[in-house]
Amino acid sequence: MMMMAAAGVFLGFSLVLLTGLCQGNSVERKIYIPLNSTAPCVRLLNATHQIGCQSSRNGDTGVIHVVEKEEDLPWVLETGPTPPYMVLLDGNLFNKETLQKLKGSTRVSGIAVTYAKPPPEGFSLDVQCPNDGFGLYTNEHGSQYAHCNGSVWNPLGTGFSYQDFRFPVFLLENENETEVIKQCYRDHNVPGNDSVPRYPLCAMQLSAHMHAVTSSVTCMRRNSIQTSFSINPEAVCDSLAGYNVWSAIKPINTSLTLLPEEQVVVSAARLDGRSFFWNLAPAAESTVSALVTQLAAAEALHKVNDTQSLPRNIMFTFFQGEVFDYIGSSRMVYDMQKGRFPVRLNNIHSFVELSQVALRNNSVLWIHSDPVSRTNETVDTEVQNLINILKTASTGVNVTLQEVGQSQALPPASFQRFLKARNIPGVVLTDHRTTYNNKYYNSMYDMAETIKMDYPSGLSQDEAMEYVTETAQALSEVATLLAKTLYQLAGGNDTVDIKADPHTVTRMLYGFLVRSNNSWFQSIMVPEWKEALEDKPPQFYVTASSMGSKPIPNNPTRLLLSVLANLTGQAVNFTKEQCQNPDKATDAKKELYDYIWVQGPLKDNSTSREPYCIRSTKRSQFAESPAFELNEWGSTEYSTWTESRWKEIRARIFLVPSQELQVITLITGIAILILSFVATYFIQAKADILFTSTEDGGSVAY
Ligand SMILES: *[C@@H]1O[C@H](CO)[C@@H](O)[C@H](O)[C@H]1NC(C)=O
Ligand SMILES: *[C@@H]1O[C@H](CO)[C@@H](O)[C@H](O)[C@H]1NC(C)=O
Ligand SMILES: *[C@@H]1O[C@H](CO)[C@@H](O)[C@H](O)[C@H]1NC(C)=O
Ligand SMILES: *[C@@H]1O[C@H](CO)[C@@H](O)[C@H](O)[C@H]1NC(C)=O
Ligand SMILES: *[C@@H]1O[C@H](CO)[C@@H](O)[C@H](O)[C@H]1NC(C)=O
Ligand SMILES: *[C@@H]1O[C@H](CO)[C@@H](O)[C@H](O)[C@H]1NC(C)=O
Ligand SMILES: *[C@@H]1O[C@H](CO)[C@@H](O)[C@H](O)[C@H]1NC(C)=O
Ligand SMILES: *[C@@H]1O[C@H](CO)[C@@H](O)[C@H](O)[C@H]1NC(C)=O
Ligand SMILES: *[C@@H]1O[C@H](CO)[C@@H](O)[C@H](O)[C@H]1NC(C)=O
Ligand SMILES: *[C@@H]1O[C@H](CO)[C@@H](O)[C@H](O)[C@H]1NC(C)=O
Secondary structure (H helix, E strand, O other), X not given: OHHHHHHHHHHHHHHHHHHHHHHOOHHHOOOOEEOOOEEEOOOEEOOXXXXXXXOOOOOEEEEEEXXXXXXXXXXXXHXXXXXXXXXXXXXXXXXXXXXXXXXXXXXXXXXXXXXOOOOOOOOEOOOXXXXXXXXXXXXXXXXXXXXHOOOOOOOOEOOHHHOEOOOOEXXXXXXXXXXXXXXXXXXXXXXXXXXXXXXXXXXXXXXXXXXXXXXXXXXXXXXXXXXXXXXXXOOOEEEEEXXXXXXXXXXXOOOOOOOOOOOEEEEEEEOOOOOOOOOOOOOHHHHHHHHXXXXXXXXXXXXXXXXXXXXXXXXXXXXXXXXXXXXXXXXXXXXXXXXXXXXXXXXXXXXXXXXXXXXXXXOEEEEEXXXXXXXXXXXXXXXXXXXHHHHHHOOXXXXXXXXXXXXXXXXXXXXXXXXXXXXXOEEEEEXXXXXXXXXXXXXXXXXXHHHOOOOOOOOOHHHHHHOOOHHHHHHHHHHHHXXXXXXXXXXXXXXXXXXXXXHHHHHHHHHHHOOOOOHHHHHHOOHHHXXXXXXXOOOOOOOEOEOOEOOOOOHHHHHHHHHHHHHHOEEEOOOHHHHHOHHHOOOOOOOOOEEEEEOOOEOOOOOOEOOEEEEEOOEEEEEEOXXXXXXXXXXXXXXXXXXXOEEEEXXXXXXXXXXXXXXXXXXXHHHHHHHXXXXXXXXXXXXXXXXXXXXXXXXXXX
């Protein structure tokens, strides 16, 4: 017993010593403040390169330095006495010059960017020639147009989204959190006159360690080794993948392929976007403008009575992952060639694609066509015919059509992947003649304000959703033009009255760019998918497959499928069981139709809803680059983009003591560790004395 008491006293003493030391400076009790609204930059890989950002395994740490103007940089890059630094970079300085400097410095351990107002001079970290090498123009085909020769589409692009950073870069999405960090900086780090640091200093740790390195070839090979030799295979990267969405005016039997004589007019738009940061892609002009316009055209056409008797069918397609070297369109073409899609390339009569369309100058819409395929007279005549139909359709619509010069190449477009496979007559419609009107291409600033969606102040949510903005009005004109054109291309009469509804357009813009959790989207959403509804706009970043298995549709895809069903489908009198399993219903024709059970509108004066079944021809198609099915990870024909896996993405701030104090703490820690070893050994050695059996003592009350 004596021994035990002695040991106890001894341990107690060590503890007192420890706490005493720690209380000497409150800093030692490292208090971490987690940052809760951040967006990281992550690592992506293609056949040959890795791009994006990463931290070391346990995160990178540095003393915070706020950089709000040029003059704050030298402290980080040269004079500051306590490198490495975590740079709290003002959004306005998140530009080429600053990034270049920070990237080249070994005194920088990471960057946290604050959100700023969209810079009026523009901002794009994407490349100047998007999707170069994967479109129609290569050194083998139309080489005079390859590498954007003759027309640089995104001249503001700095290309930083495609560079490799050796440190983590995070975006701080919440101003209040940014303020917490700045306050910590002001309280502890603001350099005094003597420029000697006064500990403790406020530091930040950014953790975003990436498992994949070098290239998709390397990481996919590692994945496959894992799957063949490991019981618990752990992938290091996943292919970028999602779903294309399509629907047809006349229902198509999806268990067959169309007969060669059945012809289809294809209307196309894209369904994804990106920015420098992961899962941050508001994509207002680059994606939503065309997406919404095409949906409005689809609605307008479905209201026309005689579409079922038109000589040709009309198919609406929305391509996923186009930003990453045309994932969705290349997959659809591949499936069409393999006979795994109900429509084949030979069935395509003509192709009309909407690219960025919301920023028209004087309501001018530019018609782009491919100069290479038009050297074939047959094709040229058909394209000319298509353009004439567009021009006829534009009468009475507030859209001024203009053709770009015959010798200009197509802008980056899904249509290029179809032209690669077959000379299809088609056009791409945009709001720009040469360079993008979009000053924020593939950036976090390509949002509602970029396409001038202004609401009068003081509107309630529902009022704002119904308020027809100028943008909505203008896009509905384009939608009318598109609908009329498709109708005539399908063999319809040009006298039929077709008009897109600006109210639908404005609701969609509200749902896709302001708030997806609105009363309309709530009523048309499948209950299982309702977490896709958020009090903010959806992000259009394509998802990653999970080591070969299909991903769940991302939020914008869910929203699109719901809106498409609502606008082009019909309510049917099916029970929930019949709707979710159409085999149980007579006359469901499930090869032709898709059925969804939606939440329905709110009942009068109640919070409960009236769900119902919608029948439509909307479908989704798994969109992963064919390169992964073919195991051609080094492909130059198909997209090879993969996303690295990671364990943890985390950002936090805390106070660090001076180096000396840290050393003392460490030594104390080690000393205590050794002492406790000695004590344990001592106690164990004398265990028979210390813990004598108490059996003979009878029951002891503790
Ligand atoms: C991979 O991406 C890098 C960076 O954008 C690019 O330079 C390279 O050409 C790409 N590789 C292929 C095979 O496309
Ligand atoms: C920041 O804090 C203020 C006041 O507490 C609050 O009104 C505002 O909504 C917060 N902003 C964000 C983005 O959380
Ligand atoms: C993040 O959330 C945690 C827990 O809610 C809170 O303690 C912390 O202060 C938040 N971080 C910031 C910077 O506000
Ligand atoms: C720093 O210098 C300014 C003027 O040069 C002086 O007013 C201030 O007291 C100094 N502060 C410290 C902490 O020395
Ligand atoms: C032009 O295109 C048509 C249709 O694609 C094709 O049948 C024809 O052979 C082509 N003509 C030439 C001269 O290549
Ligand atoms: C969506 O809005 C409703 C009220 O209209 C609210 O009850 C619900 O919590 C919101 N959902 C989300 C995910 O914010
Ligand atoms: C589409 O949504 C509107 C508004 O909620 C509703 O009135 C209409 O019945 C819906 N259409 C279908 C086919 O469900
Ligand atoms: C819908 O179906 C139910 C039974 O399946 C039937 O009782 C009801 O009358 C039908 N309603 C309409 C509007 O057809
Ligand atoms: C669709 O095609 C399949 C296969 O030929 C056929 O069995 C089925 O009856 C067709 N469905 C309809 C609704 O025509
Ligand atoms: C809903 O409430 C209003 C007044 O709040 C009332 O006049 C109306 O009768 C109610 N309707 C139903 C269906 O209960």
